[in-house]
Amino acid sequence: MNIELINVWYRYSKSKDWALKEISITFRSSEIVYIDGHNGSGKTTLLKIASLMYRPTKGFITINNKNFWSLNEEKKTLFRRRVVYVHEKPILLRGTVLDNILYGLRIRGIDIEEALDISLNILSMFGIDDLINKPIQKLSTGQAQLVAIARALAVKPDILFLDEPFSNLDKEKRKAVINILNEFQTKGMGIVFSSHNIDIDGLSRYRRIVLENGVIASIYE
């Protein structure tokens, strides 16, 4: 899968300034991309646009050469199901950890047994099987972030967008997540993440894109 942003501009509705300007870039399966940049440089905005959540104010997004935003609602949903974005601050649903992991699977119509299977798998991959029935309000910030990432991986998107995934994790958990991401990447998943935190040793080869004031300032392969 290819998500191509063609000369994309974005402006928040109550704002006068452009948050993103003339962005042209392609995100692909099997590739890791690291979005770097100062606070307010546009990382979050770019990730949300690329993960098909925000509609560009100007410019186009094509997926496998189809203009995404001129598709009908149904087709849009089909593409969106192949792309998952994980928020900077984890957004969890009321209920238990399991309820959260199940959600993404159930809305895709996966039956409950299979969904349970997948959920258990991903939780043990993250080493948090013991949390399975914990109500979400009892999780620490770091655990909540792990659950959010696990929930996204459970649905095996073609491309996964992670916004500052490591910010609440201590070194060990960070290592664990990096290993899991590497593993999914080798199986063909594209991974795009933003970070302030450059301690990402151990991550497979990645492309680094530096944003400055809403513009792509440089790209390091």
Added chain:
Amino acid sequence: MNIELINVWYRYSKSKDWALKEISITFRSSEIVYIDGHNGSGKTTLLKIASLMYRPTKGFITINNKNFWSLNEEKKTLFRRRVVYVHEKPILLRGTVLDNILYGLRIRGIDIEEALDISLNILSMFGIDDLINKPIQKLSTGQAQLVAIARALAVKPDILFLDEPFSNLDKEKRKAVINILNEFQTKGMGIVFSSHNIDIDGLSRYRRIVLENGVIASIYE
């Protein structure tokens, strides 16, 4: 100034577990200490105890060989004025950036002209003089963190305690803060900080203390 923790234990009032156990350590002027440890290992708790905010459940704290918690209220305040703690999430007062910087100076009885002088100085040191009259709710998270740190430095404490001071700062701002801290340290200020984020290149020589489960696991000089 010396703050010595002697076999300090701490338990939160509604909790059964000890957050800190048998901690003995001394913090001094002119010294930089880096408190490291996983989420929940007790970093914040230790900083708040050492900065004379929380009273140990067991054990003693002596300052210049006086038992701090058996002093009278007045003397306690005198010592507390020589020690400042900056919260993980910046706590700002309603009003402008200037109002915030002034607060710590004014409660020390410093007259308004001198206080204004000091405030302007510290803000320009941080390169945020242009924010001086900005209402605090218009600051970005990173700017709020800078203001909180600047406010603490304005009162020139003997020892400054910073809880995850770099977490919301981008690389450039982080560099700037590190330079400022170095400068104050050479002038004799003690600095104690906690961090997940090990990108603290450029910081002067520091002692690293690693907490694990409320206990000091190791000390690196």
Added chain:
Amino acid sequence: MHSIHPTRVRISTTTSLYATGLLDYIAVKFRELYPDVEIQFIPVGSSAALRYAERGDVCAVFVHEPNFEKKYLDMGVIEEQKIFAFNYFIIVGPREDPANISMAIDVVDAFRRIYSAERESTYFISRGDGSGTHTREIYIWKLAGISPTDRPWYKECGCGMDQALIIANELKGYTLSDVGTYMVLKIRGRIPNIEALYNSSTDIVLLNIYSGYLAKGCRGIERRYAELFLNFIYSNPDIVDNFGVNEYGVRLFYSARHFDGDIRDLWSKLAGIG
């Protein structure tokens, strides 16, 4: 000479009497004679007015419910009765008068006609609040030898006279009313659907007698002025007789002074029917 702190005399009164404006009107006249005295009326439910006197919270009461008054007189709560005015209860009902009560020979006949009227929706609205008017209504049913309380057209509103009239107007029903409240609402156009269909100045059961009392617990200067006020009303029949004639076109109240002995006998009779 106005003193800075006027003597306040508190009098509880039934809301319906107060709402006609008679009492405020008299109080203004009284003040011309006694500028240092401020008469304060507390308009409440009729039984509550007597209850207030019992608890010693007011110095005098104005009511029109002989059966209750008797009870409180016997209990020694109130005294010095002054019957100061009377008028008549009337039966009001829909203009079309489906029960044909305007042809009734007496009030008992009128109630019987209401009871046996062809019914679609010819309601009778009963105050249902234990007030004097309510007691009188029950008495009339008793005289007629019939009991309507289990009938679907018999509605107990548990409300004041004003509300009962408004409900009768809406439901196009009959009700027993004092003439004062009826006229006040009529003149303001609030009850266009109903008319006074039966009235009689000879029927003793329709006689509505207003009395003033002093509360036994009331002492001192306040009691003296309260007594003065009661006497003032009693001894100024013109004020009572003329009140509201210009505004309503009819007499709302008749001064009792000229009928003193008779009215007292009638009052005793009515007090016995509770």
Added chain:
Amino acid sequence: MKAMAEIIDTILRSIMVSGVATLMASLWSIPLAYLFVFRNRGSVFIEAVIETLVGIPTVLLGLLLYILFSSSGLLGFLGLLYTPQAIIIGESILVTPLIISISYRSIRGIAHLYYEFALSIGANRVQRMRLIVSQSLPGVVAACITGFSRAIGELGIAMMIGGNIKGYTRVMTTAIALEVAKGNFEEAIILGIVLLLITIAISIAIKLISRVYVA
């Protein structure tokens, strides 16, 4: 004993009338609250209007409804005046702004977040709405309970357009007013305490629900 039966009858009627009024009000208030959240244009204006209407004096609303429902009024032909239905309608209008405003605030607090989350994980339009509804449910239920509490404690409307007719439109508040007028203060206090107990039960229910909600 007859008196006891009558009191119980009145209490049950109060609960029934206010319950139906609250349910009816919820029927339109909750969707409206969601609508206001989703189309958030002009929301400042709508918010101000709704919050103002929350504070409308009940005698005023009662009077306006009386004029509307009275036989010479616009809706007089419906013959609703002095029926339990009239109280239900009146109270449902009364609590509408209250339910809208509390629901609105609780939905608005979370809608944007869960909308973005639903979008991010691939929910379709129906699933997105459903997620927001399910996540905001406890707040909405609490809003309805608050509405019920307001309705059952309300006097002006029940009196003016219900008429306090015994065995038909008499509810707890009008019964209390009647006992007071009769000078039966003791009975009035007993009824008042029952009413208080009901509102206590309600406030406990809200506490429990909002605890689930925070959870």
Added chain:
Amino acid sequence: MKAMAEIIDTILRSIMVSGVATLMASLWSIPLAYLFVFRNRGSVFIEAVIETLVGIPTVLLGLLLYILFSSSGLLGFLGLLYTPQAIIIGESILVTPLIISISYRSIRGIAHLYYEFALSIGANRVQRMRLIVSQSLPGVVAACITGFSRAIGELGIAMMIGGNIKGYTRVMTTAIALEVAKGNFEEAIILGIVLLLITIAISIAIKLISRVYVA
């Protein structure tokens, strides 16, 4: 014209009476709210009691106070019944739980934070208290305004212990009730609308204050 003067007189009296009642209630409610925040032992119990008392039916409170103030009551010797002072006392009791509960919530929301901050930057005991008070002020003011709004719209107490005496204890709500009894619906509606306008003004004031607060 005389009627107009009377209406204005009634409106001014309402504002005065409710205003003084609110001020008085603030005198003890606000310190109590701070006290409950600072000594947070047993707070769950206190919270439940206070929030329950917020919903007390005003006729019930009016009746209880009447029995207390009546000359045969415990406080009868004070001679307060049927005076504006009685209404003021009654309304100040009525709004006390409301002011406490709203202030309490707004203070509790920030007290811990600013206490810790004040401690961390070296404030002494007085400065710490002063900081918490200054930071929580807008929420407390909003609570008082809400209390005023409740007091001015209240009927039961003004009726039962004020007595609705013309030119002395007649306030807007009791005047409305009387005008309705007299069949003067127009006057009642005018008074009702004035009351509504006052509550609108109040809700706008709260909005503005809470905006400052968020700021």
